[in-house]
Amino acid sequence: MPDFKELLTFEYWRTHRLESGYLATGVVLFFFFLFASFPYASAFSAVLAPMGLRVSSEGQSIAIPIGAKLSQVRIAPDTPGAIPLFESDNVRVAPALLSILLLRPGIRASAHAYDGTVRITAHRSGPGTVLNFSADKVNLAGYEALRALGAVLGGELDATGSLVVMPDDPDTDSGTIHLVATGLTGRVKLPMPPLNLGNLDATLELEKGVLKVTSLKTSGGDLTIDGSGDIRLAPNWQDSALALRFTLVPSPSARMRLAFLLNFLPHPPGTRPYSLGGTLGSPTVS
Secondary structure, eight states: OOOHHHHTSHHHHHHOHHHHHHHHHHHHHHHHHHHHHSOHHHHHHHHHGGGTEEEEOSEEEEOSSSSEEEEEEEEEESSTTOOOSEEEEEEEEEEOHHHHHTTOOEEEEEEEETTEEEEEEEEEETTEEEEEEEEEEEEGGGOHHHHHTTOEEEEEEEEEEEEEEOTTOGGGOEEEEEEEEEEEEEEOSTTSOOEEEEEEEEEEEEETTEEEEEEEEEESSSEEEEEEEEEEOOSSGGGOEEEEEEEEEEOHHHHHHTHHHHTTSSSOSEEEEEEEEEBSSSEEEO
16 A cells, blocks of 8 residues: 555656546546535525615526526525525536636526516625626516516617625625617606617726716617716615706607606706606606
8 A cells, every 4th residue: 555655656656647647537536526405595685685686586406517506596685575686596606716716716607588688796805795796688688677667668688897896885885887789769657758868888996885877868769868977875776866967858759758857857958957856666756
């Protein structure tokens, strides 16, 4: 039987290929089952907890080659009766290997949701969370959280973003979100006629607990909108306070078709801006 020092030499394992194969297979299987049986839903919740979010799942199964699949996943604010911000029948999760190498254990997840693809990578940073995400070809008509605000939207959304959230020190919060929507349609409340908003391009920045809308533009639809301002975030996102200003210019055909609706605005549409106040759940226009 070889002594311990001999086992540590490359020459021993080169000349004992069968033993080397057993060892390599054992190591691979060990890490495979370790990563597959890891409690990902709990780990995901722990990573997102500083953002006030909770992850729930009804089951977990093995995913090849690494990680697991979670079923019936919901990500929602950690408050009773909160509306989920994300739902999917199946989410593939795995350790974020790069963050592990940097000694910052994290999670990466991907899912087919709302007819598109959503990807998230997140890890803890001290008491806070660092989050990167992307969404491709998401169908807005299937996103129930918007309906809870009284908005009925259609169209396809692409999004990318990165956020750093520190719950104990909001002044250190930071991040950027970029949204691009095509074929955007909307109707706020019945019996309002549906609006064709065309294409939307928006950039938002998170700073000191405030989501700054640095640019929001629509083109190619019934209304050309150009806006900016602030959204002061609240624990319940429906209570987030709005302080936005925007101009609204209808197309010639929309000006006639929507004349009845436009008459309810504080002043005729044009270059003079409107102010959007109130909250996300109950906005006001002046």
